[in-house]
Amino acid sequence: xxxxxxxxxxxxxxxxxxxxxxxxxxxxxxxxxxxxxxxxxxxxxxxxxxxxxxxxxxxxxxxxxxxxxxxxxxxxxxxxxxxxxxxxxxxxxxxxxxxxxxxxxxxxxxxxxxxxxxxxx
Amino acid sequence: xxxxxxxxxxxxxxxxxxxxxxxxxxxxxxxxxxxxxxxxxxxxxxxxxxxxxxxxxxxxxxxxxxxxxxxxxxxxxxxxxxxxxxxxxxxxxxxxxxxxxxxxx
Numbered sequence: 001x002x003x004x005x006x007x008x009x010x011x012x013x014x015x016x017x018x019x020x021x022x023x024x025x026x027x028x029x030x031x032x033x034x035x036x037x038x039x040x041x042x043x044x045x046x047x048x049x050x051x052x053x054x055x056x057x058x059x060x061x062x063x064x065x066x067x068x069x070x071x072x073x074x075x076x077x078x079x080x081x082x083x084x085x086x087x088x089x090x091x092x093x094x095x096x097x098x099x100x101x102x103x104x105x106x107x108x109x110x111x112x113x114x115x116x117x118x119x120x121x
Numbered sequence: 122x123x124x125x126x127x128x129x130x131x132x133x134x135x136x137x138x139x140x141x142x143x144x145x146x147x148x149x150x151x152x153x154x155x156x157x158x159x160x161x162x163x164x165x166x167x168x169x170x171x172x173x174x175x176x177x178x179x180x181x182x183x184x185x186x187x188x189x190x191x192x193x194x195x196x197x198x199x200x201x202x203x204x205x206x207x208x209x210x211x212x213x214x215x216x217x218x219x220x221x222x223x224x225x226x
Contacts, residue, residue, distance in 0.1 A: 044207065044220040045207055045217040045220070046217065047214055047215030059214070095164075100169070101211075104211070105151065107169045107209065108156075108166065108209075109166050114163055
């Protein structure tokens with residue numbers, strides 16, 4: 001069965017960087033893009049970015065451009081999301097999600113368990 | 122950028138029908154997907170491409186989409202349906218509605 005297992009909670013200082021991992025199993029890692037979605041405490045879902053694990057191609061939401069980097073290690077079927085220059089409003093649960101896409105639309109049928117990132121001085 | 126509007130909260134009596142709306146400009150021309158999220162858990166897909174239910178989702182969950190409004194309908198509401206519900210479309214990037222808290226009375 002498809003599983004996305006994320007790394008554990010992180011606590012960071014403002015200005016630091018955080019790198020969250022997402023290990024995929026139960027399917028061919030390179031056959032599906034990987035997306036990241038975050039959720040601030042008590043708030044809604046916010047889409048961040050996608051990566052093509054096949055070639056490393058990425059697309060970042062404009063809000064995060066310049067601060068977010070998605071990478072992958074295909075040998076261990078793991079995707080990474082690194083967010084730099086952390087601010088207090090980056091505190092959130094970060095989810096990786098596997099998409100199911102048609103020619104015009106994508107939805108997310110598998111999600112990681114989420115990684116809580118706390119930003120505090 | 123494309124925006125989706127959901128009511129903050131919806132209440133429904135146990136066993137009755139709940140309807141959660143998602144508004145967007147000509148949303149009927151897009152595919153709408155719905156997620157259920159319970160406290161401390163990751164979202165779960167309950168409806169995709171307007172009307173389709175993933176395997177394991179009860180038939181009580183249904184969706185529709187026309188004009189400027191998409192609707193998630195939950196029939197015979199149960200206490201276990203109490204959760205936050207989010208609509209989502211794809212507009213060259215992922216777009217989520219603000220979420221609706223469903224309370225089952």
